[in-house]
Amino acid sequence: MLAHGSSDAKWCTTFEKLAAPTLSAIPDSVVAYMELSQPSLAEVVADRSAKGCSDFVVLPLFLAAGRHLRRDVPAMIAALEEEHRVSIQLAPPIGESPQLGDAIRSVVEDTLETSHG
Amino acid sequence: MLAHGSSDAKWCTTFEKLAAPTLSAIPDSVVAYMELSQPSLAEVVADRSAKGCSDFVVLPLFLAAGRHLRRDVPAMIAALEEEHRVSIQLAPPIGESPQLGDAIRSVVEDTLETSHG
Numbered sequence: 001m002l003a004h005g006s007s008d009a010k011w012c013t014t015f016e017k018l019a020a021p022t023l024s025a026i027p028d029s030v031v032a033y034m035e036l037s038q039p040s041l042a043e044v045v046a047d048r049s050a051k052g053c054s055d056f057v058v059l060p061l062f063l064a065a066g067r068h069l070r071r072d073v074p075a076m077i078a079a080l081e082e083e084h085r086v087s088i089q090l091a092p093p094i095g096e097s098p099q100l101g102d103a104i105r106s107v108v109e110d111t112l113e114t115s116h117g
Numbered sequence: 118m119l120a121h122g123s124s125d126a127k128w129c130t131t132f133e134k135l136a137a138p139t140l141s142a143i144p145d146s147v148v149a150y151m152e153l154s155q156p157s158l159a160e161v162v163a164d165r166s167a168k169g170c171s172d173f174v175v176l177p178l179f180l181a182a183g184r185h186l187r188r189d190v191p192a193m194i195a196a197l198e199e200e201h202r203v204s205i206q207l208a209p210p211i212g213e214s215p216q217l218g219d220a221i222r223s224v225v226e227d228t229l230e231t232s233h234g
Binding site for chain 2 (some may be wrong): 001003006008010014015017018019020021022025026029045046059061062063064065066078083089091093094095096097100101102103104105107108109110111112115
């Protein structure tokens, strides 16, 4: 799972909590960061490919695709594929999945219940 | 629901889809943007307060709180409360809710099934 990354440690903590159910459920899953935070995507791919992994799926923890997901990340992935001779598939950002829309509705319902007593 | 906003129309379309289940379920809910896109938060508050609404809950469609949610949005809200004499409650960003973590696990499971299946 790819998160943006931030110089703010609290920001990363939120993503680690968000990822926790996935990390427990999916063997060999890991959170990597595009920039500013560790481990970077490059570090994870280098480490895993050295251990024999040749196929990666990168799932962006982004609500929507902007410049990063349309340009920067594909360029980064192409370079890593060439450098490590691996295959890396870039999945759509999580925000494009209907499950997210349903989860948001549930969060809004809970928030309104709390705020209105 | 407050989204960041973007000059890219595709970006906004993703947020409108994400919000669709909530908009159907919650009366008077609306997507507003912090910047770059319409309607802005200021426009929505001005319009609704003119129609007699005095209490607002702003739920950020952000995965984690960064500078925007810690500084810019609270300042924007304080100014709108003063200008329109309304009460605006800023909820935590959606990414801090456990429902989101569970939805992400489900998206990852579906993505891996598709890519390996």
